[in-house]
Amino acid sequence: MANLLTSSAPDARPLPASSGPAPADATPVLRLVDVEKVYQTDTIETVALNRVNLVINRGEFVSVMGPSGCGKSTLLSLMGLLDEPTSGTIEVDGRAVRSYTDKELAGLRNLKIGFVFQSYHLINDLAVLDNVELPLLYRPGLSGKERRQRALAALDKVGLSARTTHFPSQLSGGQRQRVAIARALAGNPEIILADEPTGNLDSVMGEEIMDLLLGLNEREGVTIVMVTHDERQAMKTERVIRFFDGSQVG
């Protein structure tokens, strides 16, 4: 872990040398083994995930589908190291995350994972550029100038370089989601976990965001796991994983 956090520079993934397609290789970047997640209250026990076994390979674009309440978002939280499974093992790059300290987990999230949420989760009191810089604030060794340059480059990728000083409230839903994607990209992560990224958008804007994610996967080789309700968009990804009542059904 020490190597992962300190010796490998501030980037988890080298920037692509060319813009050609980057097909998935068979190296597992995330592995879930017999993962269970149970939410327990005083009177009720809810099984959110039931013995899930799953492998996400480097460079894959996987979509996760299923009805509301089937455990998709819980799965994404576990993959994003935001929560701990009740039982089972989650491995990142072949190492079980249960052995990581809280600080190491935070470092992993910062270096390896980018998040895109359905409701964008932008900080309304910060301008677009400051929102995109957010993950870089928690990365040691980066100067303010470097942070700014990376954030600008990420905004350029999503076509929002002209909106750096705007606040989230001044943007449309599609633009907000682009900012959220730029924020996920700014840290140059290996994996992007997207929780219904088009769920709050109309079809046109939804298509735009989908094209953006597909482009990132194809051109830059970013591994993407996307939770979606939209069958059409799921079909555009390489693999679809289906869930029902907390269990993987396909």
Added chain:
Amino acid sequence: MIRHLFRLIWNRKQSNALLLTEIFFSFVVLFGVGTLLLNFGQNYFMPPGFQHQNVWRLNIAAGQGEMMPRPLLDEALRAVRALPGVLDISLGSPNTPFRFVTMNTDYSYGSKVARGVDFYDADDRYLQTLGLTLREGRWFRASDDASTRRPAVISQKVREALFGPGQPALGKAFRPNYGPGTDRHEEYQVVGVVDNVRTGGDFTAPEKSVWLRLAPHDTTSWEGASVLVRVAPGQGAALQQRIVHTVAGVTRQWSTQVRTLEADRLDKLRVTLAPLAGLAIISTFLIVNVALGLFGMLWYNISQRRAEIGLRRAMGATGPAISRQFLGEMLVLTTLGVLIGVLLAAQFPLLGAFDVEPQVYLMAMLVATGLIFFLAAVCAWQPARLAAGIQPAAALREE
């Protein structure tokens, strides 16, 4: 990160304004109370400039409309002085130490003016009776009867105000400022300088004081006389009774009252401490209120920002980093509030307000600043800890 904090605080200026106002007013309250307490404390530890122990105040009243001829008064005083246990006796004005009687006016020497100077009438035994400390020159004596100007003894503060620090005062003549339109042109000649005195009570500052020699003819129009009596240690009610009987033995027309200066001091102390205690209680409530306000606002602030906390955790912030952020925001806001408060507070020493020494104001500023930062840190600590413990997945789901 610091720049990020400043930007966040600036962009949230509307919601932060209330917190900033609360910090500012807390500082002002603490500064005010601190100045008062420090000033009182500093005064308390200063020497009083006289020795009130074993000194009694003997008030003789001739009755309304009755005269108090000097020969009769002198006879009574001689009889009292002759009593066993009485060491010294002195006739003066009614503004004896610790009494709620003050006499003051302005005095000038050339272009220099000493304002609000307490003045006392005192006879030739006053110095020994009250135990004043003579620094220069001498006290009044019988040969002063022949002087053309009324002899005066001044305190160090009056010397500095009228003649300048370190300048000689003996032999110089100064005059009272009776204001425009008066035809009185008296002059007083300085024959001695004594240490500053604090006759107003334990918590008062050293006063500017002038003692004027009691003119022999003065008492003919008096309806009463104030006499200070220094007695041997251990004297009590028996001697007080004998003094009353002795005066009554000279004339039964006069009434007398004997009281220790210590009793007067305690009376003054009670009157001074009552409002001070009230102020301290109100201030304590105010500070507790402010602390609860800060605590509540921070708590509310964090509950409103749970999603942001979850997001920051998802972006790689550790729990302690979240804690530090909230403490940092509070620290920046506190610094801004205190800075505004210091700007206001600095006007007091700059303008020399309320005749309080600048060091007291500066110390009060330091104390208020320290207390505010302590208060803010204590109030922010628990909410910040709470923020650090928020589970990112749960916080993000709530949105």
